[in-house]
Amino acid sequence: MKIAMIGTGYVGLVTGTCLADSGNEVTCVDIDQAKIERLEQGVIPIFEPGLSELVVRNAQAGRLRFTTRTASAVASAQLIFLAVGTPSAEDGSADLKYLWSAVESIAPHLAPDAVVVVKSTVPVGTNAAIFAKLAALTGRVCDVASNPEFLKEGAAINDFQYPDRVVVGVRSEHAETLLQELYGPYLRTDKPFLSMTPESAELTKYVANALLSTKISFINEMANLCERLKGDINDVRRGIGHDRRIGFQFLFPGVGYGGSCFPKDVRALANMARKVNLEPRMLLAVDEVNNAQKSVLIEKISTYFGEALPGRTIAIWGLAFKPRTDDIREAPALVLIDYLLEQGCRVIVHDPEAIENVKQQYGSRLIYCTQPMDALEGADALAINTEWGEFRNPNFDEMRRRMKQPVIFDGRNLYEPEQMRQHQFVYHSIGRIAVE
Numbered sequence: 296m297k298i299a300m301i302g303t304g305y306v307g308l309v310t311g312t313c314l315a316d317s318g319n320e321v322t323c324v325d326i327d328q329a330k331i332e333r334l335e336q337g338v339i340p341i342f343e344p345g346l347s348e349l350v351v352r353n354a355q356a357g358r359l360r361f362t363t364r365t366a367s368a369v370a371s372a373q374l375i376f377l378a379v380g381t382p383s384a385e386d387g388s389a390d391l392k393y394l395w396s397a398v399e400s401i402a403p404h405l406a407p408d409a410v411v412v413v414k415s416t417v418p419v420g421t422n423a424a425i426f427a428k429l430a431a432l433t434g435r436v437c438d439v440a441s442n443p444e445f446l447k448e449g450a451a452i453n454d455f456q457y458p459d460r461v462v463v464g465v466r467s468e469h470a471e472t473l474l475q476e477l478y479g480p481y482l483r484t485d486k487p488f489l490s491m492t493p494e495s496a497e498l499t500k501y502v503a504n505a506l507l508s509t510k511i512s513f514i515n516e517m518a519n520l521c522e523r524l525k526g527d528i529n530d531v532r533r534g535i536g537h538d539r540r541i542g543f544q545f546l547f548p549g550v551g552y553g554g555s556c557f558p559k560d561v562r563a564l565a566n567m568a569r570k571v572n573l574e575p576r577m578l579l580a581v582d583e584v585n586n587a588q589k590s591v592l593i594e595k596i597s598t599y600f601g602e603a604l605p606g607r608t609i610a611i612w613g614l615a616f617k618p619r620t621d622d623i624r625e626a627p628a629l630v631l632i633d634y635l636l637e638q639g640c641r642v643i644v645h646d647p648e649a650i651e652n653v654k655q656q657y658g659s660r661l662i663y664c665t666q667p668m669d670a671l672e673g674a675d676a677l678a679i680n681t682e683w684g685e686f687r688n689p690n691f692d693e694m695r696r697r698m699k700q701p702v703i704f705d706g707r708n709l710y711e712p713e714q715m716r717q718h719q720f721v722y723h724s725i726g727r728i729a730v731e
């Protein structure tokens with residue numbers, strides 16, 4: 296199939312590349328000339344495991360092209376995907392300025408039977424509004440479908456190639472048939488192609504992310520309760536997870552969820568509810584609990600050091616909002632860094648991928664280390680924010696030798712309290728009894 300992908304951000308680039316990899320002819324369009332030039336040379340603007348190789352392979356095979364010229368890419372395409380950013384506006388609603396400008400730019404070039412597919416996460420009703428806008432701009436009926444993405448950063452290629460389901464919101468059989476053909480090769484026998492109205496498809500994306508966020512905020516609140524009631528959240532998690540109605544996924548306590556999706560989508564859905572006079576009590580609570588949870592290590596560190604915190608050296612392992620990405624958007628680590636700097640601490644940071652992004656934001660106010668052990672030199676404490684694999688089994692003896700005091704605040708429960716007692720660390724984690 297011939298495809299135009301408008302927007303080469305995270306979603307557009309991963310989707311376009313994966314679609315090229317299954318034999319489609321994909322042209323990725325972006326208004327950013329410099330980005331397109333870099334992509335043509337095989338330079339990928341984001342860190343996503345496996346993406347770089349896939350881009351180069353498909354570009355060399357001639358199935359994946361990059362351009363700033365919307366007209367030619369759209370004119371020859373059967374499917375035109377809109378994958379531009381929809382950031383949060385001040386009031387928490389989605390800002391659709393990039394989307395509307397993309398709609399205007401494609402309108403004059405659409406082939407008569409082309410289908411416009413909305414990949415960007417958009418408020419419910421946006422597909423209908425795009426349908427109306429394209430009709431007004433072109434003077435004819437243009438097919439518009441919704442096709443939300445469920446890609447996890449760090450595992451996006453696998454998620455695309457092995458989806459649990461494909462959701463499309465369609466108005467015509469033509470759009471449904473084209474999308475079914477497009478996604479057929481990815482759907483194993485037990486994984487459904489779910490066709491529904493555009494409104495239901497738009498809602499599905501928000502509701503999925505809101506429920507996953509709810510699970511995280513719920514387990515975080517229970518972890519905080521466990522600590523105070525002298526329970527262990529890990530035991531409780533196992534105790535509930537074996538109930539098949541509950542399961543184990545997305546019930547790991549931590550320092551709160553971050554990233555470009557959960558915080559934004561929970562707020563946007565709450566905003567939509569308010570617009571139709573429904574008080575979104577659950578969604579507001581999920582957001583509030585998460586904001587508070589981002590300070591959970593701050594509370595532990597300030598209680599431990601008390602008045603003696605200013606001037607201390609604090610090491611931080613893990614800056615990205617989760618492992619296998621360099622993304623620091625809404626990352627809990629940033630909340631901790633801001634607090635420690637405000638308190639006059641010396642902050643030494645390490646992350647396997649996100650250092651450059653943090654450097655852009657904090658410059659010389661932090662000390663950056665490419666090796667985790669180097670970050671511990673002279674530290675009064677270590678705070679762990681992201682569960683990168685390489686932090687799971689460190690050399691504890693070397694850690695103790697490097698640190699000024701053997702104190703760990705573990706926001707991801709990477710170690711066992713008993714193990715830390717044996718290694719003679721002071722060890723504070725989430726929802727478990729502290730080792731002092």
Ligand code: UDX
Pocket residue numbers: 444445446447448449504507511544545546547548549550551552553554555556557616617
């Ligand atoms: C998410 C959705 O999973 C994806 O379907 C959607 O399309 C985009 O948003 P992503 O933002 O890449 O993907 O991250 P995800 O792996 O879902 O993790 C989100 C956050 O939740 C991270 O900050 C992570 O640390 C946190 N989390 C996750 C927990 O704190 N505990 C858990 O048990 C699981």
